[in-house]
Amino acid sequence: MPRITVTSVHVDDQAQALAFYTDVLGFILKHDIPAGDFHWLTVVDPGDPGGTQLLLEPNQHPAARAYTSALHQDGIPATQFEVDNIHQAYADLQKRGARIVQPPTEMGPVWTLVVDDTCGNLIQLATAPEM
Template sequence: MPRITVTSVHVDDQARALAFYTDVLGFVLKYDLPAGDFRWLTVVDPGDPGGTQLLLEPDQHPAARAYTAALRADGIPAAQFEVDDIHRAHSELQEKGARIVQPPAEMGPVWTLVLDDTCGNLIQLVTAPDM
């Protein structure tokens, strides 16, 4: 059975993305390896360092740029991450100076929050009840 080991978001600046995903969201660096003009740059959940990696993929391909821009223009998050408490996460993100696009909002059985990752993407955080 296949398993998810790496997923990615396209970013317009890998250094800025690394700062956002580590300093603001709290992920930790897994790999930072040279890859031509760019880097193989992944982060992971600090509580699961062997878990799924998020690749901060350069958006150098025209299709990647168009896709990312279209999602953003339509207000569609490029990725979603779960947090235990959306309201606490909101306060912490505000303290870190994150650009909140949509403050916590109840969406049926879940609460969501959307923020700008400073690298071309909208990111959604969600708190879901135990299912």
């Protein structure tokens, strides 16, 4: 049976993305391996350093740029991460200077917020009784 070990988000600036995903969201660096003009650059949850990696993939292919641009322009998050307490996450993000696109919003049993990752993506954080 396959396992999810790496998933990716296309970014227009890997260094800026690394700063956002580590300094603002709190992930930790897993791999930073030179690969030509770019890097194999992954981050992970500090509570699960052996868990699924998020690849900060260069947004170089025209189709990837069109896709991420369309999602961002339409206000659609590129991906979603779970948080234990959406209101605490919101307060922490504000302290770290994040650009909040949508403050905590109740959607039935789920609470979400959306933040701009500064690298071409909207990222949704969500909390629910049983996610």
